[in-house]
Amino acid sequence: MIERQLAPTLRRLAKSFPVLAITGPRQSGKTTLARHLFPDKPYVSLEDPTERAFAVEDPRGFLSRFTQGAIFDEAQRWPDLFSYLQGMVDEDRSPGRFVLTGSQQFGLMAGVTQSLAGRVAMCRLLPLSAAEMAGVGNGQSALDDVLWRGAYPALNIGSPTEPVDWFASYITTYLERDVRQVLQVQDLATFQRFVRLCAGRTGQLLNLSALASEAGITHTTARAWLSVLESSDVLFLLTPYHRNFGKRLVKSPKLYFVDTGLACWLLGIRHSEQLSLHPARGALFENWVVSEFLKRRTNLGQAPDLHFWRDNNGLEADLVYETGTGLLQTVEIKSGQTPTSDYVRAGQRSASMAADEACIPLLIYGGDMSALRNGVQLLSWRMLARKD
Structure with missing residues (x-):
């Protein structure tokens, strides 16, 4: 069991809130983490038809076994749970009493609200971060x-499964379970084609009309x-930064996948050797970097607050976020291994839109050297595996 970066956040919150809810994509490690952090709590999977039938037929009898607390896995499978927990928590607000997990964020959120x-x-648990991957020996x-x-985790810990086999099963399970439950989609082939088309638009501005067509x-x-x-948590949208700095801005969000491995599989990339010449390699690298920033924020229990910036003249920053000092940090992302002068100029331009309000721009690229060059901080992609 590796130490997930969300663990300190969960321990901290368990000292203040009577209920913890952990959401995230299927197979991101939610159940494993919850049982590891709270080993003394009874564990109940509401995917188990026997337990769920007991809960539906005799809810008070079902919950009487867990007056001291419990871990309820896939909590959205029994929607009435949230109402019953409200009464139990109002009578006893002991912190860290109940832990809920669920891979359907919308199901959990409806009950919580x-x-x-x-x-x-x-809390939101995404797949392993670069720092966590380094912790299991995949850092090189x-x-x-x-x-x-x-x-x-299944692809990187223990005896890893082959991605080609695992993602094929993952997509089938996702379509059959989550999509049928929520959308009642009749034509799964059309939905799967839609997901593949989304993968082909990784790192691009979202044009929903063109995608639908x-x-x-x-x-x-x-x-x-x-x-x-x-x-x-299959994909996410990166919204444009809201301040215009006197420019006409692009207002459409950019589309990214939470996991680049899934995007690769959907694009038909079956071997890592295919990536070196694949036209989507740059977009996939950008996706990976943006998702690493997203994981770092969610693991700290923070709102993502990540954006990009682009005006109608093509001036852009791949990633923008506000620092604690009120300045803007811009990040340019390039997949090449050699930091060319064009890369440096792109980094300089990424910060020019904010002028005096910008920090030293970052340029994260696919090489191994990190250095300050002409006012741009070059950062190797491997530096994202740092734990600080």
């Missing part, structure tokens, strides 16, 4: 292998399907 508002701390892997394999579905359906993919 209706019944447990103010009583629950929400080649970049293409990191992008292709992805960061799900290519998938052969309505704009409304495309929006609903995209919402499910977001809520299930």
